[in-house]
Amino acid sequence: LPNHTVLIIGGGIAGLATAVRLIQIGIKPIVLEKRPFLGGRAYSFTDSETGTEIDNGQHVFIGACNQFQQYISDIGASNQVRVEKRIGFPVLKHGKIGWLKARKLPGPLANLSALFGYKHVGLIGKFRILWALLSIKMTHLGPSSPHDRFSFDNWLRDHAQTDETIQNFWNLIILPSLNDSIESVSAYTGIELFKVALLGPVNNPAMGIPLSGLSTLVGDNAKEFIEGHGGEIRTGINVQSLEISNGRISGIRTVKDQFIEGEAIVSAVPASAMTSLLSSWSSGKKDFFTPAKSVQTAPIVAIHIWYDRPVMADKFIATIDSPLQWVFNDTDLKSRNEKGQHIVISLSGAWKWQNKSKKQLREIFTEEMSNTFLAAKDANIENFTVVKMLEATFQVAPNSRKQRLSQRTPLPGLYLAGDWTDTGWPSTMESAVRSGNLAADYIAEDIRI
Secondary structure: OOOOEEEEEOOEHHHHHHHHHHHHHOOEEEEEEOOOOOEOOOOEEEOOOOOOEEEOOOOOEEOOOHHHHHHHHHOOOHHHEEEOOOOEEEEEEOOEEEEEEOOOOOOHHHHHHHHOOOOOOOHHHHHHHHHHHHHHHHOOOOOOOHHHHOEHHHHHHOOOOOHHHHHHHHHHHHHHHHOOOOOOOEHHHHHHHHHHHOOOOOOOOOEEEEOOOHHHHHHHHHHHHHHHOOOEEEEOOOEEEEEEEOOEEEEEEEOOOOEEEOOEEEEOOOHHHHHHHOOOOOOHHHHHOHHHHHOOEEEEEEEEEEEOOOOOOOOEEEEEOOOOOEEEEHHHHOOOOOOOEEEEEEEOOHHHOOOOOHHHHHHHHHHHHHHHOHHHHHOOEEEEEEEEEEEEEEOOOOOOHHHOOOOEOOOOOEEEOOOOOOOOOOOOHHHHHHHHHHHHHHHHHHHOO
16 A cells, blocks of 8 residues: 555444545555454444353344445455345234235335235325325425424424324334434434435345344454555554644544554544544634534443244344334344344334343343243243443434534544434444545545545
């Protein structure tokens, strides 16, 4: 690689994606990560009780996540993910299954056909949903769009939606996709989501699932690619501040007072951590970074249950009117040859659950599993654990778009990456990769290699 060197603060997906793109451009990246492992908020670890590698949360993506899938391909890990051909998943409500499953039809008709056989919305409700989807298709979103000022729930109710359609269809998709309830997310983001997911090509809403542990998928594979192509990964490096000389970035200083020089710096950390790096910098241009201080986060709680026998047949299932939300058959998804079954319950917008003890959560969710899956009544629980991610994603509440900053900043030499930056996507692995690609491309333009 040429002599150009870029320091990347943060070894999550955004930072790693930045490094991969820089290598492809011909610039040497040095990734600085304070923890001993990579992946950021997408990692796996060995559970102390079971000895099993488990993910910190059930991460999924959709077919529309083109840049994430390209990133996975670039680091040689395409065989470690699986993407369905079209949308299709069971939805359980009060013991009855209804499928949201696309038929083999051309174009967007395939995705819309998923509504045809969906049993949890009546005929009139389906027409209401189709009307709102048509309105979404016709809605123009732009920089001056007013849709970020009010909630998606308000927009839907202004477009003929009822409690039935909102609870049984719209929020079923919004809650896991945006990690918040439909009353709390902006109309802009909700409309944007459905434009991409249901009104695009047939593969756009198809579910994508990691087949290996997240640390292997996004961490180890990226490390091997980066180091194999002349880049560097340095773990255990805790960056304290940015070094600014003559009005531009010159490097970083660690908490151990080590100075590391770089031609450019990419901050690929959460918004709150990014703003703290600038605490010693005084300039009128600092106003650019101020909105990032208002970025709020939302929690996800993952419940892991190991049964001594299979309790569910599907790979994953969504629930309505149940605290279970989404249940994943991790044993099947990871192709483990096990006698029992490892179940992961993914709870989005988990404010209700984040402060409950492991004992309380066990009582609630093992009982709910027994009430929902008949086979769970007779199964023995071999192990149970909880993983809480209190700042799992950033919130896409009304008026939140202005908090999302460009990857190119007014401070020469400083660039931003992270799913919270302005990517046009909500808090997803796709947004993280897009931010890294944008940051790297801006660096290439400015360095003019």
